[in-house]
Structures are given as C-alpha cells and as structure tokens.
Amino acid sequence: MEKVKTTSTKQLQGSLQNGLHGELAVPGDKSISHRGIMFGAISEGTTVLHHFLTAEDCLSTLKAFQQLGVPITRDGETVTIQGVGLHGLKQAEQPLDMGNSGTTTRLIMGLLAGQDFPSELTGDASLSKRPMKRVSDPLAEMGANIEVTDGHLPAVINGEKLHGVDYHLKVASAQVKSALILAGLQADGVSILVEKQPTRNHTEKMLRAFGAEIETESDDVTITVHPQPHMHGITLNVPGDMSSAAFFMVAASLVPGSKITLRNVGMNDTRTGLYSILKRMGGKISLSNEQTMGEPTADLTVEAAELHPIEIGAAEIPAVIDELPLVALLAAKAKGVSKITGAGELRVKETDRISAIVTEFNKMGIDIQELDDGFVIDGRKPWRVVDSQLDSHGDHRIGMVMATAALLVNQPLTLTGADSINISYPEFFDDLATLISR
Ligand SMILES: O=C(O)C1=C[C@@H](OP(=O)(O)O)[C@@H](O)[C@H](O)C1
Numbered sequence: 524m525e526k527v528k529t530t531s532t533k534q535l536q537g538s539l540q541n542g543l544h545g546e547l548a549v550p551g552d553k554s555i556s557h558r559g560i561m562f563g564a565i566s567e568g569t570t571v572l573h574h575f576l577t578a579e580d581c582l583s584t585l586k587a588f589q590q591l592g593v594p595i596t597r598d599g600e601t602v603t604i605q606g607v608g609l610h611g612l613k614q615a616e617q618p619l620d621m622g623n624s625g626t627t628t629r630l631i632m633g634l635l636a637g638q639d640f641p642s643e644l645t646g647d648a649s650l651s652k653r654p655m656k657r658v659s660d661p662l663a664e665m666g667a668n669i670e671v672t673d674g675h676l677p678a679v680i681n682g683e684k685l686h687g688v689d690y691h692l693k694v695a696s697a698q699v700k701s702a703l704i705l706a707g708l709q710a711d712g713v714s715i716l717v718e719k720q721p722t723r724n725h726t727e728k729m730l731r732a733f734g735a736e737i738e739t740e741s742d743d744v745t746i747t748v749h750p751q752p753h754m755h756g757i758t759l760n761v762p763g764d765m766s767s768a769a770f771f772m773v774a775a776s777l778v779p780g781s782k783i784t785l786r787n788v789g790m791n792d793t794r795t796g797l798y799s800i801l802k803r804m805g806g807k808i809s810l811s812n813e814q815t816m817g818e819p820t821a822d823l824t825v826e827a828a829e830l831h832p833i834e835i836g837a838a839e840i841p842a843v844i845d846e847l848p849l850v851a852l853l854a855a856k857a858k859g860v861s862k863i864t865g866a867g868e869l870r871v872k873e874t875d876r877i878s879a880i881v882t883e884f885n886k887m888g889i890d891i892q893e894l895d896d897g898f899v900i901d902g903r904k905p906w907r908v909v910d911s912q913l914d915s916h917g918d919h920r921i922g923m924v925m926a927t928a929a930l931l932v933n934q935p936l937t938l939t940g941a942d943s944i945n946i947s948y949p950e951f952f953d954d955l956a957t958l959i960s961r
C-alpha cells in the first residue's frame with residue numbers, strides 16, 4: 524500500500540507530553556536501493572529486491588534504467604529486475620531525468636561512460652547546482668568523454684572504450700568512488716583506486732555479491748577492480764536505512780520520557796557514525812537481534828538521556844555525513860559547547876546544509892556559530908523561538924531535522940517545503956505519528 528505523500532506546508536505540533544514510545548521498522552536503505560537496481564540491471568538473470576525504498580530518489584534510478592531498456596517491475600516494496608548484462612543497456616530515447624538524486628547521477632555517469640551509445644542527463648534545480656567534475660574529471664582519465672555544463676548538469680555522456688586507471692580520489696565521496704568502480708568494470712584492464720578516507724562501501728560489497736571481482740586492502744582505502752566480470756542476479760533484502768532511523772534515534776534521545784525500538788536497521792560500520800557519536804555523548808542506546816546477511820543489521824532501543832557536548836573532525840565525517848544536521852541538533856541540547864569541523868562537503872549537498880542549519884537554528888534561538896567547514900554550538904542556552912516559520916530549503920534532510928527539532932518546543936511551528944521529504948522518506952510524518960502518544 525502506498526502511503527500519503529507529504530505536501531508542501533506542514534503544521535508541526537511540538538511539545539510532546541509523554542515522549543516517543545513503541546516500535547518502528549524504517550524504510551529500506553537509499554544507497555542500497557539505488558545500487559540494487561543498477562547492479563541488477565547490469566547482471567544476467569533476475570534480481571529481486573525486497574524492502575526497496577519507494578522514495579522519489581530511488582524511483583528516479585528505477586525509471587532511468589527502464590529508459591535504458593531494462594525490464595523492471597515494482598509491486599509495493601518488491602522490485603524485480605530482468606538484468607541485461609554489462610553490455611546490454613540500450614540508448615534512451617529521451618534525456619534521463621536524475622530528479623534530485625546525486626547518487627543516481629554520479630553512479631550512472633560511471634556506468635554510461637563505457638557504453639557504446641550516448642546519453643543525456645538532466646536534473647532538478649538543486650541537483651543542477653551540484654558539482655559533477657569531481658566525477659567527470661577522473662572518468663576522463665579512464666578515457667571517458669563527458670560534457671558537463673560549467674561543471675554541472677545537464678551532461679552528455681558519449682560512451683567510449685575505457686581503460687584501467689591508478690587513481691587517488693581527491694574527495695572523500697562514495698559516489699565518486701562508485702562511479703570509478705562502475706567504469707572500471709567495463710575497462711580493458713585492472714583499476715586501482717585509493718580513497719582519501721574510507722567511505723560507505725556498499726558498492727564494493729554488493730558488486731561482490733553479484734559476482735564481480737573487487738578487492739579491498741586491509742587499509743580500507745585501496746580498492747582493486749577487475750574488469751569484465753560475469754555478474755548474476757541475486758535476491759536482496761534491503762536493510763532499514765540508518766540515515767532514516769537517525770531522526771528517531773535523535774528524537775527519542777532528546778524528548779524526555781521517550782523509549783523506542785527501531786527494527787532491522789542497517790549497521791554497516793561505514794554508516795554508523797551517528798550511533799557512535801550518540802553513545803559518546805551519553806545517549807542510551809542498545810542493540811539486539813544482531814544479524815549479518817550481506818549487510819549487518821540490528822534492532823536499536825533508544826531512551827531519552829542527558830547529553831554531553833562533543834568534538835568531531837574530518838576523520839569521522841564520512842560515516843555520519845548525511846546525519847550531521849542531526850548531530851547539530853544533539854549538540855543544541857547537550858550540556859556544553861560542541862564543535863564539528865572537516866564537514867565542508869555539507870555545502871554541496873541538496874542545499875548548503877551548513878548555511879541552512881545555521882539559518883533554521885537561529886529561528887529557534889539556538890546558539891550556533893557558522894564555520895567554513897562546520898559549526899560551533901552551545902547547548903546550554905535555552906532555546907527561544909524567534910520565527911515560527913521553518914523552511915526545508917528544498918532539502919529532505921533539513922526538513923526532517925527541523926520537524927524533529929519542533930518536537931522540543933512548546934509552540935506550534937510550520938515547515939515550508941515539507942514535500943522535499945518525499946525524496947528519501949515519504950512516510951516520515953506517518954511513522955513519527957505512530958511513536959507519539961499525546
Ligand atoms: O554513495 C551514496 O549512496 C551516498 C554517498 C554520500 O554522498 P557523497 O559521495 O557525495 O559523499 C551521501 O551523502 C549520499 O547521501 C549517498
């Protein structure tokens with residue numbers, strides 16, 4: 524059953540009497556859902572994805588691969604892909620619309636760079652501002668011919684024969700790494716990629732499950748890609764998205780009297796930065812029902828707690844990149860001054876997330892100072908709402924963070940641009956409502 528999507532302006536009630544209670548299984552992981560479609564498409568045979576994330580970003584990926592001639596059907600959260608193999612994609616008749624999704628765009632660039640037909644990529648206004656040369660430049664070193672528009676979408680990818688490369692990544696980005704791996708699969712020789720820092724490793728793990736030969740050294744940053752693998756379809760249960768569970772982990776930690784359990788959350792250690800940070804801040808969080816079938820998963824029980832301030836630097840950022848606005852919210856209630864640095868990548872997400880958080884937190888009267896690459900937040904000062912009209916800045920994660928912050932004040936607020944939440948979590952407000960007993 525499809526849930527009702529969030530529409531543009533949302534009234535936020537605030538002030539919970541009894542905290543958050545109960546259990547929830549959050550939707551499927553966004554990174555894994557995108558990759559499940561892509562890798563299923565370039566494998567041979569049938570791939571079935573259960574608990575696929577039916578949010579707008581992943582539907583952009585699904586539609587793009589249908590346009591590339593891949594038979595894909597969806598029944599609720601189950602997606603079936605009839606793979607066409609690494610060289611079986613067909614030229615799309617229309618430009619491929621990437622919507623709002625950076626992951627779709629950057630990964631598909633690596634894949635289409637080595638096909639024997641041209642492709643055109645377009646995106647929405649937000650995506651069209653995001654940097655694409657970070658992908659097209661290293662792909663060019665492999666022989667790719669990609670024309671970007673002033674470094675952005677729209678882009679034309681003229682498929683070319685690719686060669687293996689020995690490349691040190693210039694940004695800590697799983698999307699760039701994944702694009703190079705997908706290009707490396709189609710090359711005429713081995714590729715060796717060296718990351719600046721370890722980033723989410725779903726591409727490497729999943730491609731191995733599909734039969735590709737990809738090695739990761741014990742340093743966690745050196746990846747060897749062997750070309751022209753024979754990949755076969757698989758059946759995959761997509762774990763719950765840690766990045767979606769994160770909103771409720773933070774809400775339950777901050778709203779007094781709360782105790783909730785989040786079922787079947789993905790615990791890949793390249794994604795669990797928020798879990799570690801919350802524990803370090805004094806959060807009450809415990810794991811049960813731990814399982815490892817491909818990706819590790821666990822049930823997380825989270826209770827309200829008094830939190831200490833924290834310092835976070837560049838080394839910790841990749842594992843918590845999408846949850847940093849939530850770390851800022853934790854800091855805004857911690858008993859002291861917290862500092863987050865090394866997070867300049869936040870400026871090139873769906874919006875400039877550093878600037879958006881500072882703007883929205885100022886409306887709540889939170890003591891926050893903007894840095895080029897992060898923020899300093901003093902959680903000891905009481906909040907005082909000075910503007911009750913919050914704004915998502917067209918960014919799903921900013922929208923959900925502000926809806927979470929609104930649970931902590933004693934007055935109704937509004938959130939404009941709430942429909943952006945459909946990008947990653949259309950059922951967010953429904954799921955939140957199930958945890959609230961007023
Ligand atoms: O590879 C992925 O699935 C993602 C990688 C990250 O982006 P970067 O690679 O730009 O850091 C993350 O912010 C994004 O939400 C999803």
Ligand SMILES: C=C(OP(=O)(O)O)C(=O)O
Pocket residue numbers: 580623624625626627845872873920947
């Ligand atoms: C940055 C994000 O996604 P993407 O880069 O795929 O648009 C996100 O989901 O927070």
